[in-house]
Amino acid sequence: METPELNHFDVILIGSGTSAYYCATPLLEAGKKVAIIDSRPFGGTCALRGCQPKKYFVANAEAVAMGRQLVGKGIEAAPRTDWKALQALKGEFLEGRSEEEVEDWREAGATPIRGEARMVAEDAIEVDGRRLTAETIVLATGGTPVQLDIPGSEHVGVSDDFLDLPDLPERILFVGGGYISCEFAFVAAHAGAKVTILQRSDRILKNFDGEMVGVLLEAAKELGIEIRTEEEVRAVEKVGEALKVTTSTGAVLETDAVFEAAGRAPNLSVLDGHDGGVETNRSGVVVDEFMRSVSNPRVFAIGDCAASGMDLAAVADEHGKAVAKSLLGDELVRPRLEVVPSATFTIPSLASVGLGEDEAREKGLAFQVHKNLSISWASSKRIGENHAGYKVLVSEEDGSILGAHLARHDAAEVINVFALAIKHGIKADDLASFPWAYPTMSSDVKNMVG
Numbered sequence: 001m002e003t004p005e006l007n008h009f010d011v012i013l014i015g016s017g018t019s020a021y022y023c024a025t026p027l028l029e030a031g032k033k034v035a036i037i038d039s040r041p042f043g044g045t046c047a048l049r050g051c052q053p054k055k056y057f058v059a060n061a062e063a064v065a066m067g068r069q070l071v072g073k074g075i076e077a078a079p080r081t082d083w084k085a086l087q088a089l090k091g092e093f094l095e096g097r098s099e100e101e102v103e104d105w106r107e108a109g110a111t112p113i114r115g116e117a118r119m120v121a122e123d124a125i126e127v128d129g130r131r132l133t134a135e136t137i138v139l140a141t142g143g144t145p146v147q148l149d150i151p152g153s154e155h156v157g158v159s160d161d162f163l164d165l166p167d168l169p170e171r172i173l174f175v176g177g178g179y180i181s182c183e184f185a186f187v188a189a190h191a192g193a194k195v196t197i198l199q200r201s202d203r204i205l206k207n208f209d210g211e212m213v214g215v216l217l218e219a220a221k222e223l224g225i226e227i228r229t230e231e232e233v234r235a236v237e238k239v240g241e242a243l244k245v246t247t248s249t250g251a252v253l254e255t256d257a258v259f260e261a262a263g264r265a266p267n268l269s270v271l272d273g274h275d276g277g278v279e280t281n282r283s284g285v286v287v288d289e290f291m292r293s294v295s296n297p298r299v300f301a302i303g304d305c306a307a308s309g310m311d312l313a314a315v316a317d318e319h320g321k322a323v324a325k326s327l328l329g330d331e332l333v334r335p336r337l338e339v340v341p342s343a344t345f346t347i348p349s350l351a352s353v354g355l356g357e358d359e360a361r362e363k364g365l366a367f368q369v370h371k372n373l374s375i376s377w378a379s380s381k382r383i384g385e386n387h388a389g390y391k392v393l394v395s396e397e398d399g400s401i402l403g404a405h406l407a408r409h410d411a412a413e414v415i416n417v418f419a420l421a422i423k424h425g426i427k428a429d430d431l432a433s434f435p436w437a438y439p440t441m442s443s444d445v446k447n448m449v450g
């Protein structure tokens, strides 16, 4: 029989993803008694089923793309993806990761628990038949793919399934034209699959600048990725080994695999049965500016399960850090998310930070637009890049950077320079005159603002 003290914690974190990591670490360093619970292997989406494993596939596709682009320009034969070997490499990265993480938490003084947690009171949860109470409960439960409600949905996979494909199907159809589909589409197409994307509205990647998406669309077209906009899936039927996809336009498309990435919903199964006094809406747990539940002050929500901000790893991290500071200090602390760069790991990658052109106009700001294709630049030529461009908005008032939008190799790296410039008020002139290590992708920044 366990004593009540063993079941009472300063903080219980439900979820062991990146937001939980950044929240729990300072709490443990400060000597707090912390339980971390996860129903799946420890580590969460980013480390095990998202950002990190995905980058193995992206790195492979980038190598193949670059090799192919340079055939006849110093490379003799185009490289090809060995999908099984790539899966093995990714497997090596994941092997033992969760177990190590559990061990690390134990060494740091936490109580890691594997099991499905449910709120049973405003200050209590149940997991694995145990009732645990806490001064503070932090929900860090992430998100799950939005499930398609269509006949034949049992034949439709999600991102986890794509990342674990033992063999690459010849033909793949992705439902949704957002981050996940677009990234996977370039991976699959560069690895040799015939890829189709179905996008419900009139354009893909709506969070990104339309002209930069245009650059990506050219690359997709050249690679043979078919992007069908204003078209939804209505039904999927298995016919022999193939799948027949009927769409909203009446088209019937034959493919070998269908994956849906039509957005992710907050995972709030922890509130099934008892809501713990925690108010939620479609976007997640309703929180105040400090990530505290508006209806139960004992509960905080961080990362993708909170109805706040973009579902990105760095945002989740910042939520976690802010909540830890709030719990350790005398005052509540807001996450610092005034400037959040974002990128798609497509080929080329798209990246964006700050205001879009339309947004800046709606705000009535006076600004110059520095934009162009950059395929004639040495940085593109030396890697055989055929699709690249940039758009930077510079304030006419004080020369500050209002927004930056890139479509090119390493855009996801270079965007961080613009993000820091926006955050710290570094002006276009400063960027233009800085002695960048040369020649690098970031030294091109001076040509984008001059």
Ligand SMILES: Cc1cc2nc3c(=O)[nH]c(=O)nc-3n(C[C@H](O)[C@H](O)[C@H](O)COP(=O)(O)OP(=O)(O)OC[C@H]3O[C@@H](n4cnc5c(N)ncnc54)[C@H](O)[C@@H]3O)c2cc1C
Pocket: 014, 015, 016, 017, 018, 019, 020, 037, 038, 039, 040, 041, 043, 044, 045, 046, 047, 049, 050, 051, 054, 115, 116, 117, 118, 140, 141, 142, 143, 159, 180, 267, 269, 270, 302, 303, 304, 305, 311, 312, 313, 314, 316, 345
């Ligand atoms: C394919 C893919 C690629 C992505 N790529 C990027 C990228 O390149 N860059 C980027 O910034 N973001 C990316 N993201 C988004 C990023 O992964 C998420 O924003 C981030 O992981 C959210 O972290 P989190 O801590 O909120 O939740 P998660 O990491 O999702 O962790 C939540 C955990 O809670 C557990 N859980 C849920 N309910 C319960 C319960 N009742 N009891 C016990 N445990 C529970 C789950 O098992 C899960 O492990 C990607 C996402 C996907 C799916």
Ligand SMILES: NC(=O)c1ccc[n+]([C@@H]2O[C@H](COP(=O)([O-])OP(=O)(O)OC[C@H]3O[C@@H](n4cnc5c(N)ncnc54)[C@H](O)[C@@H]3O)[C@@H](O)[C@H]2O)c1
Pocket: 175, 176, 177, 178, 179, 180, 181, 183, 198, 199, 200, 201, 203, 204, 205, 206, 231, 232, 233, 261, 262, 263, 264, 310, 311, 312, 342, 343, 344, 345
């Ligand atoms: N590089 C990154 O930072 C990265 C990578 C992957 C995922 N993520 C995060 O994960 C989240 C989820 O990614 P996602 O790609 O699933 O969602 P998303 O929100 O990026 O895109 C979903 C797309 O699907 C479309 N759609 C919705 N329902 C549809 C339907 N029935 N038929 C056809 N199209 C439909 C939407 O209009 C939208 O364009 C992202 O919003 C992002 O926050 C980030």
